[in-house]
Amino acid sequence: MDITKTLAALNNPVRRQILVWLKDRSNFPPALAEHADLDGVCVAYIQAKAALSQSTISSYMGLLKDAGLVTSERHGQWTFYARNEAAIEAAMQALTQELTKS
Amino acid sequence: MDITKTLAALNNPVRRQILVWLKDRSNFPPALAEHADLDGVCVAYIQAKAALSQSTISSYMGLLKDAGLVTSERHGQWTFYARNEAAIEAAMQALTQELTKS
DNA sequence: TCCATATATCGAAATATACCGATATGCCAT
DNA sequence: ATGGCATATCGGTATATTTCGATATATGGA
Numbered sequence: 001m002d003i004t005k006t007l008a009a010l011n012n013p014v015r016r017q018i019l020v021w022l023k024d025r026s027n028f029p030p031a032l033a034e035h036a037d038l039d040g041v042c043v044a045y046i047q048a049k050a051a052l053s054q055s056t057i058s059s060y061m062g063l064l065k066d067a068g069l070v071t072s073e074r075h076g077q078w079t080f081y082a083r084n085e086a087a088i089e090a091a092m093q094a095l096t097q098e099l100t101k102s
Numbered sequence: 103m104d105i106t107k108t109l110a111a112l113n114n115p116v117r118r119q120i121l122v123w124l125k126d127r128s129n130f131p132p133a134l135a136e137h138a139d140l141d142g143v144c145v146a147y148i149q150a151k152a153a154l155s156q157s158t159i160s161s162y163m164g165l166l167k168d169a170g171l172v173t174s175e176r177h178g179q180w181t182f183y184a185r186n187e188a189a190i191e192a193a194m195q196a197l198t199q200e201l202t203k204s
Numbered sequence: 205t206c207c208a209t210a211t212a213t214c215g216a217a218a219t220a221t222a223c224c225g226a227t228a229t230g231c232c233a234t
Numbered sequence: 235a236t237g238g239c240a241t242a243t244c245g246g247t248a249t250a251t252t253t254c255g256a257t258a259t260a261t262g263g264a
Binding site for chain 4: 144145146156157159160161163164176178179180181
Binding site for chain 2: 221222223224225226230231232
């Protein structure tokens with residue numbers, strides 16, 4: 001849990017928004033039938049909502065994953081990204097712990 | 103409470119360290135007798151601990167103040183900076199609220 | 205095998221951030 | 235007024251981030 005890397009990843013409004021969107025699968029178009037059991041969202045769906053280029057979103061997801069805030073699973077040609085709830089909570093706790101007094 | 107400005111201010115290890123140091127006045131040299139009643143710390147003391155230039159620390163404190171994380175009080179030729187506990191806690195809560203699921 | 209699709213990576217341009225030294229400003233004592 | 239501190243601001247350079255389009259890689263299907 002690298003707090004510096006975490007804050008760098010969070011220090012961008014689009015990346016934060018993606019984390020918020022990923023709270024609820026219904027923020028994205030329905031998954032293909034063959035992916036119905038997966039809880040992640042593919043890059044193309046995230047890209048469409050964020051309205052930035054494919055390469056930008058791909059690298060954003062890489063940053064979020066590097067910081068541990070999301071997980072990724074490749075299924076065929078798709079990569080599915082999902083929130084890492086435990087890591088997100090741990091990061092918030094660590095930051096709060098470090099910065100608040102009590 | 104601008105979460106973007108807050109995260110930008112926190113996205114620097116020295117600025118975070120300054121916030122941590124300011125938790126405890128005894129992290130700095132004793133205040134002059136005439137400043138004994140003030141709870142803040144002057145720029146020069148912060149600069150000495152951070153070991154960056156005076157201008158850098160002055161602008162860092164400006165960023166932290168702009169984000170609301172510290173308050174400043176001028177007394178004579180000195181500016182005393184102190185943590186804004188309520189704002190720091192509010193910022194942590196807001197960030198946690200936005201990013202965590204439950 | 206060849207092609208289309210999804211994602212990742214590369215290289216570049218524009219902008220922001222991290223610092224610095226020099227200078228300006230404000231305050232105090234003489 | 236003059237000089238000496240403490241702090242703020244300015245202008246600059248080096249580095250990092252944002253974002254793109256182009257290209258590479260991987261996969262799955264005809």
